Amino acid sequence: MSDGGERTVEPAEPLPRGRPDPATDAFLAHRRLLFTVAYEMLGSATDAEDVLQETWLRWAGVDLTTVQDQRAYLVRITTRPALSRLRTLDRRKESYVGPWLPEPLLTAPDVAEDIELADSVSMAMLLVLETLTPTERAVFVLREVFDLAYDEIAEAIDKSPVTVRQIAHRARAHVAARRPRGVVSSAETRDALAAFQRAVETGDIQSLLAILAPDVVALNDGGGIKQALPRPIVGADQVARLFAIYWNTIGATATLQPTQVNGYPALIVRLNGELDSVMAVRIDDGLISGIYAVRNPEKLSHMERETSLHR
DSSP states (O other), X not given: OGGGTOOOBOOOOOOOOSSOOHHHHHHHHHHXXXXXXXXXXXXXXXXXXXXXXXXXXXXXXXXXXXOSOHHHHHHHHHHHHHHHHHHHHHHHHTTOSSOOOOOOOBBOHHHHHSHHHXXXXXXXXXXXXXXXXXXXXXXXXXXXXXXXXXXXXXXXXXXXXXXXXXXXXXXXXXHHHHSOSSXXXXXXXXXXXXXXXXXXXXXXHHHHHHHEEEEEEEEEEOTTTSOOOSSOEESHHHHXXXXXXXXXXXXXXXXXXXXXXXXXXXXXXXETTEXXXXXXXXXXXXXXXXXXXXXXXXXXXXXXXXXXXXX
């Protein structure tokens, strides 16, 4: 982990076996990019790794002499299983217990340094992408984040370039209406989180109210495995009281540890020294407008090591 001096490692992808060859070299050269594509489409690192396994199996059978642009080709063949899996995930979410949140990643410092990448993988943005249809999400991610040409996207999702342009325009407008207002810097997020942490640890309701937006929303994902809020809590008064009660209940055994999640400052909650949950926030106009706490242990495996993403 970042606070313990452990080295940065790559996402856990399939490692091709045998002696290096051109196909293996190309796949390994682009694997961080492919993982990032799949993760942004799915909001799940575990499913993204499964998609990379499928991508490798397809890539291993390709005649490289027919491939003009290996990056574009690999992104295309990653998109197809990711889109299929995204539709399956949408059906699974219908029976999910309580609010569903993306799987958080303990990200390497280089992610935060790329402002556009950090913004695109932030918990706040991933939740905005959840409001798109699977096809809209795929088109938005490939066009706006990875700058693929419309004809390349069309081939990846089996649509015409004209249709892809229409989908991209619709998705762009949808995201623009729902994303955080303006790009929020890491420093701004860090300052807001520090004020929030101090207020929670001291039980200062007024300080909590001062940093929370009037319409703040708190979401808690326990996945039916860990106790969690069954529905969103809305409004500064309700959320401030919630955290005051929460910390009064667990404070004797709990610590809040600043960290870097999905490219932005976040907090790790530890109970008796053990990882209990990860808390990310959305900032609008300098105030916390969204609090996203993931407790589901099945979603916390990527908090044990840093993940380096790439565009």
